[in-house]
Amino acid sequence: MDTLRPAQNYLNEPRGWKSWLFTLDHKRIGIMYLAAILLAFLLGGIFALIVRLELLRPGADLMSADTYNKMFTLHGAIMIFLFIIPSIPAALGNFALPLMIGARDVAFPRLNLASWWVYVAGTIIALYSIFAGAVDTGWTFYTPYSTQTTTAVISMTFAAFVLGFSSIFTGINFIVTVHKLRAPGMTWFKMPLFVWALYATAIIQVLATPVLGITLLLLIFERLFAIGIFDPAMGGDPVLYQHFFWFYSHPAVYIMILPGMGIMSELVATFARKTIFGYRFVAFSSVAIALIGFLVWGHHMFTSGQSEAASMVFSALTFLVGIPSAVKIFNWLTTLYKGQISFETPMLYALWFLCTFTIGGLTGIFLGALVVDVHLHDTYFVVAHFHYVMMGGTVMAFLGGIHYWWPKMFGRMYSEFWGRIAAVLVFVGFNGTFFPQFVMGAQGMPRRYFDYVPEYGTMHAASTVGSWIMTLGFLIMATYLIASFWRGKPAGNNPWGALSLEWTTTSPPPPHNFDSQPVVTHGPHDYDKIIAPSTLAGR
């Protein structure tokens, strides 16, 4: 049965739990990150379900307002800091990036391991804060509320501060790895687009994260020593915090979405068997987004009382940063043209991305238009918008990526049948959860509300039912993925017939990745010149 699985691979060589916890192998670190991140997703998801359940009907049903406020804060903080920021780069990126550029490992394996441990430390501090009274500020920690509330703000912001370092470490590692460790023949324009996307992401991680770190430290100092920085009661300026915070957190949304766009390019090219239309544009647009993304933070503050002139500039730049994303959509679409498209589970997620991310992007235009944003800001319209981007974009791509690289990671296939069923449930449930939020938001339903006036009841009920459908999809997914460890068919080296380097080595790869140094002679998506042998039956 196991004939195609190499007897010795990175999973079983060396053995013992210590060999995992102190490994320097990027693949093992990627897998450990994946496990930790999926647990964080589970925890954040449970909080989300509790929030949705409370909102099923108006009035207090399950909990007090205080508890509700902690639930949505923990949901947001966990999903952002513990799940989505590290998700694609630290888990899938760590596993795939060195393989994709034909390297043995990342440039700084020890820093890579440190990054995982720092992540674990940050997570422990975050979990400690949950038990030490939790936090009720929203994941944004806006002052002066966050300087005044009695909840565990200090330890939670400190957790985010620590987690920032794991992100910076990964970023530094990827930048140097891409510059220094590409295989012979792999020029910049022979790099897979996922690598380009991780490279652009790494730049933001290194440049923006320190600003968040400083901001959170200032907040901690203010609380500990009553230094007036943000709280006007002590002589500070509350809006200053918002500027600092969004100076990081807007670029951070590109930390979240760019890697997802990278995965999209890999999936669309592989499953349509076409070279990516406009490769160079897609590559450069990642870098362009990364840079312009630093100049639009003020679009979170149109109602904050910042000057009209500032709002005008931020609005204009916001529209500009939207263009490269729109163009990527057209590029993926055109790549499908005259392709030979197949619909395995990873490709389904790519198609979902095309649909839901487009909605996320289009609704972003509403929010960039000043006068319309005044009405929509801080309503459920915004909640729906960022879920269409982060979940409809990043998470769909992440799920596609997990299903795409799963056979490479573990050498086994999961059940394609159940994979497709779960994919459909996740898609239907996702839209059922979040589309009604556009409607109620535009109708005026504010976000972060424990209770609401009855006229929003129908949309809230619909949204909660949607969340159950989505949950069912995720439960099925968890089941067949875990089952694949025992029951999965051996995957072979290259189940999808893909052309990038990670598919040329065995599945799972040996500890040293490649038996001999790969030499690159063709582009990563040259499906117009080469047909890679697929090991998947019937293909």
Added chain:
Amino acid sequence: MDTTRSLFLPPQASTVAPDVDALFNFLLWMSVAFFALIMTLTVIFVVKYRRRGAATLTPGLHHNTALEMTWIVIPLILVGIIFVWGFRSFMAQNVVPKDAMEIKVSGQKWFWSFTYPDGLVMIDTLVVPAGKPIRLLMSSQDVIHSFFVPDFRIKRDVLPNRYTIAWFEAPKPGNHNLFCAEYCGKEHSGMIGEVRVLGEREYAQWLETAAFAGEGMAPEEYGAKLYVSKTCVTCHSNDGKAGTGPTFVGRFGKEVALQKGGAVLMDENYIRESILNPQAKVAAGYQPVMPTFQGLLKAHEVDALVAFIKSLNPSTGQ
């Protein structure tokens, strides 16, 4: 059925609302068109080019500069139009007409208070005349709040250390929800008020009676009304259950244990002090979160509230 209400938008009840909605609807239809285009092409490609049999080569089709320029330039022009449109209406929304009547708005955890030019103070209910521009000079007593009236399409943060300004003119009488849109803690979602737009005559009448509210009512009866209208009810129950603050039932004439230690007798003076200077003697087991009502309640209103709280005591049986 209100014809200005649509699937997405609430009724239009201010002079700027039609302008905002025009842009919203333009964006909506533009988005529907683009979404339909992208999805139609996706479905066509996916059906037409699905893989049949073994893979073969599809040479060419790397890029096409003319096509790529088209899909850069067309969106650029569109967002250019949207930007200018959105910015111009935004500016129009920010210029307050000269003859506007000014009302001072104060946000605090977790209610709104409105001070009229003649000193009248309203809590959580803003009553205004139709057809007259209203300028709101807003500030907060504690954290950031945000003044949001969906039917007017206005929203403006209310900050603790400075004034912010919003204005509106409601052409027709009617009642509209006022929400706090910036998260401000426990009762954030209870920080709901109402904007009541009255015709000119009704407004004049209302002003008359508002000044003499409570006249001819028994004090505890008037107190019961103030208990609701001045929002004591958000934190203090009249059925014995503990809330953010202690209940009012059965407390009068008893000892109250204090947070700092010690105790105090709950008499008329303690009630008065707790309303006007709430942090002075905080009851044990509660957070010092109650705002002061100094300046928000007149002397006879405090009297009425004291009478009301006394009346909630089954034992003294007032």
